[in-house]
Amino acid sequence: MDTHISTSSASRSLFLLSFLFILSYLSSPTLSTSERCHPDDKRALLRIKEALNIPDHLASWNVSTDCCYWDYVGCHTETNRIYQLLIYDTSIHGPIPPSVGDLPYLETLVFSDINNLTGPIPYSITKLQNLKMLRIIWTPLSGRIPDLISQLKNLEYLDLSRNQFSGSIPASLANLRKLTGLQLEGNKLSGSIPDSFGRFKDNLYVFVLSQNMLSGKIPKSLGQLDCESIDLSHNKLVGDAKMLFRENSSVKGLDLSRNRLDFDLSNVKFPKNLTFLDLSYNRIRGSIPQQVTELDLWRMDFSYNRLCGRIPVGGKVQQFGYETFTHNLCLCGTPLPECK
Numbered sequence: 001m002d003t004h005i006s007t008s009s010a011s012r013s014l015f016l017l018s019f020l021f022i023l024s025y026l027s028s029p030t031l032s033t034s035e036r037c038h039p040d041d042k043r044a045l046l047r048i049k050e051a052l053n054i055p056d057h058l059a060s061w062n063v064s065t066d067c068c069y070w071d072y073v074g075c076h077t078e079t080n081r082i083y084q085l086l087i088y089d090t091s092i093h094g095p096i097p098p099s100v101g102d103l104p105y106l107e108t109l110v111f112s113d114i115n116n117l118t119g120p121i122p123y124s125i126t127k128l129q130n131l132k133m134l135r136i137i138w139t140p141l142s143g144r145i146p147d148l149i150s151q152l153k154n155l156e157y158l159d160l161s162r163n164q165f166s167g168s169i170p171a172s173l174a175n176l177r178k179l180t181g182l183q184l185e186g187n188k189l190s191g192s193i194p195d196s197f198g199r200f201k202d203n204l205y206v207f208v209l210s211q212n213m214l215s216g217k218i219p220k221s222l223g224q225l226d227c228e229s230i231d232l233s234h235n236k237l238v239g240d241a242k243m244l245f246r247e248n249s250s251v252k253g254l255d256l257s258r259n260r261l262d263f264d265l266s267n268v269k270f271p272k273n274l275t276f277l278d279l280s281y282n283r284i285r286g287s288i289p290q291q292v293t294e295l296d297l298w299r300m301d302f303s304y305n306r307l308c309g310r311i312p313v314g315g316k317v318q319q320f321g322y323e324t325f326t327h328n329l330c331l332c333g334t335p336l337p338e339c340k
């Protein structure tokens, strides 16, 4: 797909503007009929610009030019419909304009790094039934994550990280059957992880809920996930996490650090493809399974737990320093002092 997206420097925009100016000057009388841009899309984009208080970075969005060549939009080469909208400008203040719902061909919608964006997420986004990627990050949006997101049935990636969302995670997000990535890290989410998330099964590749205030037990159903990257770190999760350790699961990165997990590690089978394992700052008991020596880990951390016994010898294990094992109940052997 050959598409026109430019998120470039001011000079590039300036160049584009003057180029478009010359173009419109040369072909003024026929411009409106020769435009690629669909008039409905143009109307919606101009309403969005107005609702965002005409920010400087949308200077290229001028009624007399073709919206397929505006900055921060992607215009499909075949349909000539706007399928991508990226908004990031610290000068914007106010809510997400409801007019975003009037771009029916939108596949990617991004609002990022906007210090003064206000809520709520407008109901009109449910009209975006072609949306595949919704990313609203580094904004002060607060309140509950709205259930209405689960109506975006074609969503493949949902990233609402680094906002101020609070309350519990809507269980209905599990209705997004095509989701391959879910990132909700760095909010103020509380309550437990929805049991329904087991339904993501092997679709999900990225699952990040870290740096929230999630509590309670990890649902057993999450044992059905076949996810490459799972990050539940920096929460208040308690109890067992053994369901996340299956020898044949495709997990490569597993970060459960800084929770209150309390389970016996002794008989756990590490996923064979694990390369990143952080279990630090929990209340994990038992000993470290010998199988850890078979893993090709580039990072591991067992520190600040209640582990005991001899550190397995072999593989990459002894390449890690004492920090990897420190502050446990009675772990011993290299790189810690010899067992008594």
Ligand SMILES: *[C@@H]1O[C@H](CO)[C@@H](O)[C@H](O)[C@H]1NC(C)=O
Pocket: 021, 024, 062, 063, 064
């Ligand atoms: C749009 O561009 C025209 C020239 O092509 C310019 O005269 C006009 O001021 C611009 N409008 C806005 C709102 O920037």
Ligand SMILES: *[C@@H]1O[C@H](CO)[C@@H](O)[C@H](O)[C@H]1NC(C)=O
Pocket: 090, 091, 092, 093, 115, 116
């Ligand atoms: C953002 O909000 C803060 C506090 O409400 C205000 O001081 C600041 O001027 C706002 N910034 C912009 C770009 O509107």
Ligand SMILES: *[C@@H]1O[C@H](CO)[C@@H](O)[C@H](O)[C@H]1NC(C)=O
Pocket: 247, 248
């Ligand atoms: C994991 O896969 C191997 C090889 O495909 C198989 O022999 C083994 O039974 C599987 N283990 C589990 C627990 O499914």
Ligand SMILES: *[C@@H]1O[C@H](CO)[C@@H](O)[C@H](O)[C@H]1NC(C)=O
Pocket: 247, 248, 249, 250, 251, 273
């Ligand atoms: C482990 O990684 C290899 C190589 O990338 C891949 O072929 C294999 O399917 C993976 N195993 C699992 C259980 O995902």
